[in-house]
Amino acid sequence: MTKEELIQGIASGDSRTLSKAITLAESTLAEKRDLALEVIAHFGPQDDTYRIGITGTPGAGKSTFIEAIGIKLLQDPTRKIAVLSIDPSSGKTHGSILGDKTRMNKLSAHERAYIRPTSSGSQLGGLAKNTRLAMLLCEAAGYNTILIESVGVGQGETEVAQLTDLFTLVLNPGGGDELQGIKRGIMEMADIIVINKADGDAERQANLTAKEYSMALHLMPTSTPFSIGSNSGWIPKVITASAITNKGIDVFWEKAFDFEKTVSQNSWKETHRKEQMHYWARKSVQDLLLSKLDHYEKAIVKGLEEGKLPEEIAKEIVE
Amino acid sequence: MTKEELIQGIASGDSRTLSKAITLAESTLAEKRDLALEVIAHFGPQDDTYRIGITGTPGAGKSTFIEAIGIKLLQDPTRKIAVLSIDPSSGKTHGSILGDKTRMNKLSAHERAYIRPTSSGSQLGGLAKNTRLAMLLCEAAGYNTILIESVGVGQGETEVAQLTDLFTLVLNPGGGDELQGIKRGIMEMADIIVINKADGDAERQANLTAKEYSMALHLMPTSTPFSIGSNSGWIPKVITASAITNKGIDVFWEKAFDFEKTVSQNSWKETHRKEQMHYWARKSVQDLLLSKLDHYEKAIVKGLEEGKLPEEIAKEIVE
Numbered sequence: 001m002t003k004e005e006l007i008q009g010i011a012s013g014d015s016r017t018l019s020k021a022i023t024l025a026e027s028t029l030a031e032k033r034d035l036a037l038e039v040i041a042h043f044g045p046q047d048d049t050y051r052i053g054i055t056g057t058p059g060a061g062k063s064t065f066i067e068a069i070g071i072k073l074l075q076d077p078t079r080k081i082a083v084l085s086i087d088p089s090s091g092k093t094h095g096s097i098l099g100d101k102t103r104m105n106k107l108s109a110h111e112r113a114y115i116r117p118t119s120s121g122s123q124l125g126g127l128a129k130n131t132r133l134a135m136l137l138c139e140a141a142g143y144n145t146i147l148i149e150s151v152g153v154g155q156g157e158t159e160v161a162q163l164t165d166l167f168t169l170v171l172n173p174g175g176g177d178e179l180q181g182i183k184r185g186i187m188e189m190a191d192i193i194v195i196n197k198a199d200g201d202a203e204r205q206a207n208l209t210a211k212e213y214s215m216a217l218h219l220m221p222t223s224t225p226f227s228i229g230s231n232s233g234w235i236p237k238v239i240t241a242s243a244i245t246n247k248g249i250d251v252f253w254e255k256a257f258d259f260e261k262t263v264s265q266n267s268w269k270e271t272h273r274k275e276q277m278h279y280w281a282r283k284s285v286q287d288l289l290l291s292k293l294d295h296y297e298k299a300i301v302k303g304l305e306e307g308k309l310p311e312e313i314a315k316e317i318v319e
Numbered sequence: 320m321t322k323e324e325l326i327q328g329i330a331s332g333d334s335r336t337l338s339k340a341i342t343l344a345e346s347t348l349a350e351k352r353d354l355a356l357e358v359i360a361h362f363g364p365q366d367d368t369y370r371i372g373i374t375g376t377p378g379a380g381k382s383t384f385i386e387a388i389g390i391k392l393l394q395d396p397t398r399k400i401a402v403l404s405i406d407p408s409s410g411k412t413h414g415s416i417l418g419d420k421t422r423m424n425k426l427s428a429h430e431r432a433y434i435r436p437t438s439s440g441s442q443l444g445g446l447a448k449n450t451r452l453a454m455l456l457c458e459a460a461g462y463n464t465i466l467i468e469s470v471g472v473g474q475g476e477t478e479v480a481q482l483t484d485l486f487t488l489v490l491n492p493g494g495g496d497e498l499q500g501i502k503r504g505i506m507e508m509a510d511i512i513v514i515n516k517a518d519g520d521a522e523r524q525a526n527l528t529a530k531e532y533s534m535a536l537h538l539m540p541t542s543t544p545f546s547i548g549s550n551s552g553w554i555p556k557v558i559t560a561s562a563i564t565n566k567g568i569d570v571f572w573e574k575a576f577d578f579e580k581t582v583s584q585n586s587w588k589e590t591h592r593k594e595q596m597h598y599w600a601r602k603s604v605q606d607l608l609l610s611k612l613d614h615y616e617k618a619i620v621k622g623l624e625e626g627k628l629p630e631e632i633a634k635e636i637v638e
Contacts, residue, residue, distance in 0.1 A: 037630050044626065277629065281619045282612065284633035289608040292637075293601065300600045307363065310596065311356050314603035318611075 025133035043140035056170030064243035082138035086150040128159035173206035198240035344452035362459035375489030383562035401457035447478035492525035517559035
């Protein structure tokens with residue numbers, strides 16, 4: 001497809017063109033990536049979208065929760081939802097936490113929903129970077145609500161905070177966050193904590209867990225990390241939810257839109273997105289610099305053979 | 320001091336000149352560092368030295384052990400010993416694990432011993448890199464035995480393996496390596512494991528611990544990590560020691576020289592040092608590349624203001 005065809009297809013909201021553009025963005029071939037970047041640059045930033053991160057260990061019921069909140073939101077005819085994933089394990093197996101799309105039956109069948117796992121490609125630190133490009137393409141295609149799913153165990157969960165406006169943590173009833181295999185520091189990043197599976201026998205336990213987290217959150221600073229110098233002005237909320245009984249789904253959106261209203265009014269959302277852009281620009285420069293390392297391998301070996309010191313070799317090569 | 324004065328002082332084994340040269344190497348000023356590098360380059364590599372890494376958590380008795388083995392080795396009049404340290408905590412406090420020199424009373428008073436903690440300066444990843452330069456300067460000054468002390472908890476212990484020929488792990492009697500706060504993977508790096516403080520009531524426990532480690536080691540591969548593609552051909556040994564009763568000090572040197580004989584004869588020592596040089600050359604190039612990042616800050620901000628994508632900015636800046 002030509003650049004013009006891609007732009008036209010995306011502008012008309014065609015999901016097949018969107019998928020093709022995302023595949024280009026994930027490509028390891030520079031010319032393909034560049035084509036995708038040109039398409040993204042054509043559309044420019046979409047400031048009126050809502051980017052929501054949803055982190056939780058496998059087994060916390062993220063997929064059913066995402067399906068439930070997605071279906072709920074789509075009752076609003078102005079909403080178009082894209083679900084993307086950051087999964088550090090997908091690089092190894094070429095699988096993904098979203099690979100099994102059947103887990104989101106209803107959502108994936110909906111005409112105003114788009115579901116796509118991100119491939120890391122073989123790019124250095126490419127996972128969240130690729131998700132970012134996929135997100136920008138989805139926004140260009142008119143998806144105004146982006147849900148980014150990540151497992152809270154690797155590096156992805158800290159980078160998901162660099163992609164999204166709202167950070168949601170989905171937990172099982174019972175057990176602390178460390179017991180649930182969530183990395184230290186993740187809880188402090190959450191704007192909304194969802195104690196999931198609050199149904200049947202587990203409901204009482206879920207309520208108890210929610211109470212514990214509420215108390216723990218009151219001991220923490222209210223600023224969102226990774227937004228150095230700014231403060232979202234939002235006090236984190238803990239809710240219970242169940243996709244089966246549809247409990248907490250309304251409450252989630254109520255809190256999520258409260259959050260959006262707060263951070264739009266105090267202009268934190270705008271500031272935060274600017275800081276995120278700065279993060280990704282620095283990261284892009286850093287990754288490009290480090291990608292040079294292998295190109296220098298021959299010069300390094302030659303310098304060593306000539307008996308030069310590592311520091312001399314580095315200076316000669318880089319300067 | 321001029322370059323010539325530094326070279327002359329070091330060639331004559333003057334420890335005050337050596338200290339000055341190491342301070343230059345640790346400097347954050349490029350011209351000072353460059354002067355130290357020129358001095359190091361003047362002397363070239365000293366292939367006949369023996370570089371010994373000694374890792375263990377604070378409290379394992381590394382200092383008393385080092386003093387004991389140092390004093391013992393200095394009975395050989397051809398030996399000159401330099402003790403250097405890699406301590407990740409020293410950057411914060413400007414202190415060091417070796418700062419309290421009184422812990423090595425006898426050794427520091429000996430005319431053929433030189434003791435010096437390494438300062439990280441403010442250099443990116445500068446700690447082990449600075450220790451490496453200090454080591455090369457000590458070798459140039461005629462110190463043929465280098466003991467490099469590190470706490471096995473941070474990043475230092477993996478880099479100490481990139482500096483030394485022999486990797487020694489000093490442990491307390493009782494408790495596994497993880498119980499003792501040693502990072503996973505360190506045990507597998509050890510060529511000699513010393514169960515220290517094997518005196519009085521603890522002797523029985525030390526023997527038991529030694530037996531357990533011996534058994535555990537038999538389940539592990541015999542190659543030293545970080546020497547990808549080569550194999551030292553050495554089977555790791557576990558010994559017990561006590562600086563107080565002088566137990567195990569002879570045995571340590573017996574094993575240590577067995578090791579050196581083995582890896583000299585099968586030329587692993589030479590190969591390993593070449594691989595280490597390659598590691599430091601790559602690291603130097605990498606650090607120098609990353610040090611550019613801050614220089615690009617203005618260009619990054621300008622690109623963002625112009626509404627460019629992070630990937631575009633990176634490409635424009637780096638290429």
